[in-house]
Amino acid sequence: MLSQQSMDWQGRMLGRYRLLQLVGRGAMGEVWQAEDSQLRRQVAIKVLPRVLAGDVHYLNAFAYEARTAAALEHPHILPIHDFGKVQTAPDEVTTYLIMPLIQSGSLNQRIRSAHGLLPVAESLHYLKQAAQAIDYAHSRQVLHRDIKPANMLLQQQWLFITDFGISKLLSSVTYRSQTHAGAGTPEYMAPEQAQGHAVAASDRYSLAILAYQLFTGALPFRGDTPYATMMMQMTSPLPPARNFNATIPQMVADILAQGLAKRPEERPPTCLDFITALERGWRDGQQAAPDPDATLLAPWSKRSYANVPQLPFPEPNFSQYGTQMAHGPVLPSTPLSSSPAALSPYMRPLPVTPSPYPQHASNYQRNQPAFLSSSNSQTLTVVDQQPESLPAAEPKQQKVGRRAIVLGGAATAAAVAIAGGAFLLPTFLSKPAPAPKPVTKVVSGPQKLIPGIPLLALTGHSNDVTNVVWNPNGRYLASAGRDTRVMLWDIEHYLKQQSGGFQTISAPARAWKFANEIVESHVGWSRDGQTLGVTDLITTKVHLLDVFSKSNTPQEYIDTGLADPISAPQYDYLAWSPVNNTFVTSVTFSNKLTLWQQNKTDAPVKTLNYNQPDKDVPAGLEYVRWSFDGSFIAGIPANFGIVIWQVKTGQVVQEISLPVRTKQHAILLERSDLKYSPNDPYKLATTDIDIVTVYNTRNKNLLLSLGTDDQEALTLPKDNPLGWVPQVGSISWSPNGRYIAGSYGRSNKVYIWDTRDKNPNKSRDGIQLQSLLFGKNNGHSATILDLAWSPDGHYIATASFDKTIIIWKVDAV
Numbered sequence: 155m156l157s158q159q160s161m162d163w164q165g166r167m168l169g170r171y172r173l174l175q176l177v178g179r180g181a182m183g184e185v186w187q188a189e190d191s192q193l194r195r196q197v198a199i200k201v202l203p204r205v206l207a208g209d210v211h212y213l214n215a216f217a218y219e220a221r222t223a224a225a226l227e228h229p230h231i232l233p234i235h236d237f238g239k240v241q242t243a244p245d246e247v248t249t250y251l252i253m254p255l256i257q258s259g260s261l262n263q264r265i266r267s268a269h270g271l272l273p274v275a276e277s278l279h280y281l282k283q284a285a286q287a288i289d290y291a292h293s294r295q296v297l298h299r300d301i302k303p304a305n306m307l308l309q310q311q312w313l314f315i316t317d318f319g320i321s322k323l324l325s326s327v328t329y330r331s332q333t334h335a336g337a338g339t340p341e342y343m344a345p346e347q348a349q350g351h352a353v354a355a356s357d358r359y360s361l362a363i364l365a366y367q368l369f370t371g372a373l374p375f376r377g378d379t380p381y382a383t384m385m386m387q388m389t390s391p392l393p394p395a396r397n398f399n400a401t402i403p404q405m406v407a408d409i410l411a412q413g414l415a416k417r418p419e420e421r422p423p424t425c426l427d428f429i430t431a432l433e434r435g436w437r438d439g440q441q442a443a444p445d446p447d448a449t450l451l452a453p454w455s456k457r458s459y460a461n462v463p464q465l466p467f468p469e470p471n472f473s474q475y476g477t478q479m480a481h482g483p484v485l486p487s488t489p490l491s492s493s494p495a496a497l498s499p500y501m502r503p504l505p506v507t508p509s510p511y512p513q514h515a516s517n518y519q520r521n522q523p524a525f526l527s528s529s530n531s532q533t534l535t536v537v538d539q540q541p542e543s544l545p546a547a548e549p550k551q552q553k554v555g556r557r558a559i560v561l562g563g564a565a566t567a568a569a570v571a572i573a574g575g576a577f578l579l580p581t582f583l584s585k586p587a588p589a590p591k592p593v594t595k596v597v598s599g600p601q602k603l604i605p606g607i608p609l610l611a612l613t614g615h616s617n618d619v620t621n622v623v624w625n626p627n628g629r630y631l632a633s634a635g636r637d638t639r640v641m642l643w644d645i646e647h648y649l650k651q652q653s654g655g656f657q658t659i660s661a662p663a664r665a666w667k668f669a670n671e672i673v674e675s676h677v678g679w680s681r682d683g684q685t686l687g688v689t690d691l692i693t694t695k696v697h698l699l700d701v702f703s704k705s706n707t708p709q710e711y712i713d714t715g716l717a718d719p720i721s722a723p724q725y726d727y728l729a730w731s732p733v734n735n736t737f738v739t740s741v742t743f744s745n746k747l748t749l750w751q752q753n754k755t756d757a758p759v760k761t762l763n764y765n766q767p768d769k770d771v772p773a774g775l776e777y778v779r780w781s782f783d784g785s786f787i788a789g790i791p792a793n794f795g796i797v798i799w800q801v802k803t804g805q806v807v808q809e810i811s812l813p814v815r816t817k818q819h820a821i822l823l824e825r826s827d828l829k830y831s832p833n834d835p836y837k838l839a840t841t842d843i844d845i846v847t848v849y850n851t852r853n854k855n856l857l858l859s860l861g862t863d864d865q866e867a868l869t870l871p872k873d874n875p876l877g878w879v880p881q882v883g884s885i886s887w888s889p890n891g892r893y894i895a896g897s898y899g900r901s902n903k904v905y906i907w908d909t910r911d912k913n914p915n916k917s918r919d920g921i922q923l924q925s926l927l928f929g930k931n932n933g934h935s936a937t938i939l940d941l942a943w944s945p946d947g948h949y950i951a952t953a954s955f956d957k958t959i960i961i962w963k964v965d966a967v
Contacts, residue, residue: 163201167191168250169238171199180304182320187255197235200251200320207247213239216249221692221724222296223251223318230287232256232307232314236743256314262303265368271399274436277368278429280306283313284361285425291318292354292424294671299352301360302342303367340383341373345416348384355418358425362413365432369406370398374414388416405435598832598890599947599965605928606904606950606962610648611658614641614665619953620674620939626683628945630663632701633959634672640688641665642701645949645961664701666708669693674884674940675777675827678730678737685752687728687737694722696739696750713748714756723748727777731801733784738762740775745791747778747799762799764806766791777828781835786851788838790826796840798851808851813859815843827884833891841882844868845921846896848909860894860907861921866930867898867905884940889947893925897938897952903929904941904952904962933960 163173163186170191177185183202190197205212220237227233236252261280265272284306291298298305298318307314338347344359346352366374374393375386392414395407409431415421422428617637624631629646641662648659670691678687686699688708696711716722725739725748735752736759745766748758764775775789775797786807788798796810831837836852848858862868868880883897894907908914908925915923929938929952936955943950948965 168199168201168240168248169236171197171250171252173199182317190252196255198253198255200253200317202249202251202320204242204246204248207241207245213247213249217722218692219320220251225691226291226294226296226318228287228290230283230313230315231291231318232316253316256307256309258309259307260304261306261308261313264308265303271371272368274369276311277365278433278436279311280308280313281361281365281368281429281432282426284315284364285429287313287315288357288361288425292357297352297354298357298360299347300338300342301357301364302339303364304339340380340387341376343384343387344418345388346418348387353418355421358421358428359414359418361425362410362421362428365429366395366410366414369402369410370395372398403435403439405438406432409435598888599967600888600890600893601947602966603893603906603908603926604964604966605926606933606964608656608932608960609652609949609963610645610959610961611656612641612643612662612959612961613658613660613957614662615639615957615959617671617957618939618955619957619959620672621677622940622942622951622953622959623677623679624942624944624951625679626681626945630683630701631942631951631959631961632677632679632686633662633953634677634688635953635957636671636673637957638668638671638690639665640668640672640677640686640699643959645944666699668697675727675729678728680730680735680737680752681732682735687730689725689728689739692724694724696725696728696737698752709753709755711750711755713758727775727789729778729780729787731780731784732782738778738780738787740778740789743774745775747775747787747789749801760804762787762804762806764789764791764797764799777826779828779830781830781838782832783835785835786830788828788830790828790840794826796828796838796849798838808854810849810851810854812840812842812847813856815845827882829885829887829894831891832887832889837891839885839887839894841885841896844880844882846882846885846894846907848894858907858909859921860896860909860924861917862898862905862924862927863917864898864901864903864905864924864927866903867901869900871900883938886941886943886950888943889945893943895941895943895950897941899937902934902937902954903927904933904938904950906964928962929960934958 163184164175166173168188171188172191173186173188174196175187177187177198179185183200186199186201188197188199189195202216216237216239220234224234224237232253234251234253237250238252239247239249242248271277284301288298288301296318298315300317300320301315305315305317307316338352338360340348342360342363344352344356347356347359363374366372372393375383375390377383377386392411395402395410396404409428413421413428422431612631612633615633615635615637616639617635619633619635621634622631623633629644631643631645632640633643634640642664643659644663647663648657651657666688668688668690670693672688672690676689679685680687684700684702686701688697688699690697694712698709698711700709713723723744724742726742727740728737730737736749737752738747738749740747745764747762749760749762751759774792776791778787778789780787780801785801786798787801788796791797795812796808797806798808798810799805800807826841828838828840831839836850837848837857838851839846839848841847844861846858846860847856848860849855850857870880871878878899881899883899885894885896887894892908892910894909896905896907897903898905904927905924906926907922911922911925914925917923934952934954934956938952938954940953941950948963948967950962950964952960952962954960
């Protein structure tokens with residue numbers, strides 16, 4: 155890294171941003187107030203120290219960390235809108251990050267201006283928000299490494315954590331000859347981090363230091379030099395908190411000591427466990443009755459605080475989610491989110507954070523489908539199957555980029571050092587599955603619709619299952635989720651082996667592991683059913699898996715004309731053409747789609763652009779879909795309308811504005827979805843908050859509005875600070891084009907509408923109600939994230955937050 159001597163950025167341009175005035179300066183760079191010259195809004199720019207233009211290691215690391223941080227969507231994490239680099243000298247570049255402008259100061263400034271200790275309720279309020287953000291980032295496998303009050307911005311009493319990934323970036327191997335500054339702040343640094351081994355518990359230690367500071371007014375370890383401070387963190391005993399503030403209850407002092415244990419494994423398991431224990435300690439104080447379990451239970455034991463009421467001050471209580479509207483206080487520079495990393499708020503809690511959205515029924519077991527506890531179910535573990543047959547053709551020629559791939563068995567994992575750290579690569583866990591039969595015309599169903607009967611539970615995933623996609627032949631089902639795995643399930647084989655009753659399948663026929671989690675609509679089958687396309691988060695490549703060949707190497711697609719890591723696009727939603735070997739991907743933070751030809755790996759063959767009329771809404775396209783004849787592609791822009799391109803010309807031929815469904819100016823929206831009819835290229839169904847609308851795009855008229863009167867789907871959570879509203883999740887057409895199946899945000903049921911019903915039940919406002927719903931007592935224990943109808947219409951596959959896929963029989967024929 156070059157000298158950190160400040161440059162005069164006043165009035166200069168960084169990309170499209172004009173720097174107006176310096177807000178702050180620190181070891182990690184400068185923060186400037188700036189104006190976005192295109193959107194005419196005020197933003198904050200984090201200008202990082204200059205580097206050599208040829209420092210490819212740093213530029214790759216910067217791009218990777220920026221994308222990782224941008225994928226974190228939480229109400230208490232300051233979002234990253236954009237990032238880039240600018241040439242500042244013939245051999246130097248400066249990198250920068252664009253964020254919302256928060257002008258109310260930091261928690262550090264609030265502490266200094268208080269002229270004494272903050273009220274305990276206010277301190278706990280800030281600590282709770284920070285804990286939720288840190289635990290959320292840890293659930294996404296992201297560490298902060300520099301938790302401190304200066305990195306916590308305040309707007310009113312709303313807290314935002316900043317600088318995720320920056321500490322790691324500036325402490326990478328390139329800069330180890332420099333000072334400690336980029337590796338964290340010594341006064342808040344955990345002992346193991348001071349020795350170069352940061353783990354999740356290191357962030358929890360830093361939060362405990364902050365709690366100690368808020369309750370005592372002092373930092374526990376502060377030496378004459380940074381080195382002396384780090385040595386104290388590693389070796390010095392903790393000064394008892396009551397030495398500085400005698401009013402602290404002994405229980406609180408003990409909890410602080412546990413949070414600041416020298417050994418990471420002795421600290422609380424999550425930030426929220428730590429803060430909840432502190433809340434209990436302050437409430438109960440020294441008046442708590444002796445607890446016979448006190449010597450057996452840690453303060454964060456569920457037994458210890460399971461029934462503790464909340465403190466009587468306002469505190470946000472969030473689960474893992476993404477927002478489609480500004481969250482928290484209205485940020486003048488916060489865009490509407492179009493990130494594919496949007497995570498659900500409404501169906502189950504974070505592993506570490508109590509959710510405002512309760513379990514569906516008291517008899518449900520957390521993270522376990524209700525039916526798995528049934529005594530009538532039988533468990534069948536299916537091991538990897540030997541291929542019955544393989545395609546006669548030789549494996550396709552594969553182009554492998556800079557990722558090294560290690561082949562092996564189920565326990566094999568590939569790791570490579572790139573972009574400043576090690577991460578997992580696509581790792582192939584099993585043998586080729588039997589090749590599918592050629593795709594043939596099948597009789598479309600369902601011919602006699604019935605309430606779903608659960609036949610199979612597929613339990614191979616270890617986290618939320620976000621994608622279920624049937625092979626066009628109907629034999630196989632592909633799934634993917636936030637555990638970074640894609641799995642192949644041989645549904646036909648399992649059903650043939652079924653001896654009656656219900657089966658649980660714990661191992662897929664084949665599986666692959668990727669570097670990052672895979673969210674909804676990021677997996678798709680080719681028209682011939684031989685290839686799976688996959689886009690995982692953050693990376694800049696599209697992966698094609700030749701599923702039924704002996705080769706375990708993915709074909710990687712990357713635009714080599716944009717090889718610069720800063721400008722390289724990140725690909726999000728993926729969909730295959732139903733008529734040829736072309737697939738389309740959306741590009742993050744961009745109003746364009748890229749069309750790729752299979753086996754042309756170095757560049758897309760066509761780009762489809764959308765000139766968004768509302769310039770105040772940031773760019774972004776989601777949930778791209780093809781019409782069944784391949785003539786049209788539809789997508790959802792950030793303003794939540796519909797854009798339709800004609801594939802042949804590449805031109806936008808129609809824009810559809812959806813009806814206004816709420817009077818709220820800002821809502822919490824998990825996801826949207828749209829699907830073309832399987833037999834009409836001009837009929838398109840899309841979600842519109844709490845309903846499904848069906849359009850005739852040729853005549854430009856609304857055909858149907860579909861909704862529900864099910865109170866489980868429509869009831870608001872008791873604690874709803876972000877304005878969550880009832881909303882439809884995923885939708886799927888039946889193959890015969892008659893029915894639409896869907897899910898709702900606070901329900902574990904499947905809803906089915908008959909689009910040909912001449913006399914349907916309707917709500918007071920004329921919305922057609924569901925013809926059928928099922929799954930409450932014999933299905934998932936959490937809300938359904940994705941669903942798909944099998945090609946013959948006999949089955950529906952559902953995927954859920956409970957880590958499980960269920961195969962339902964819905965056709966009596």
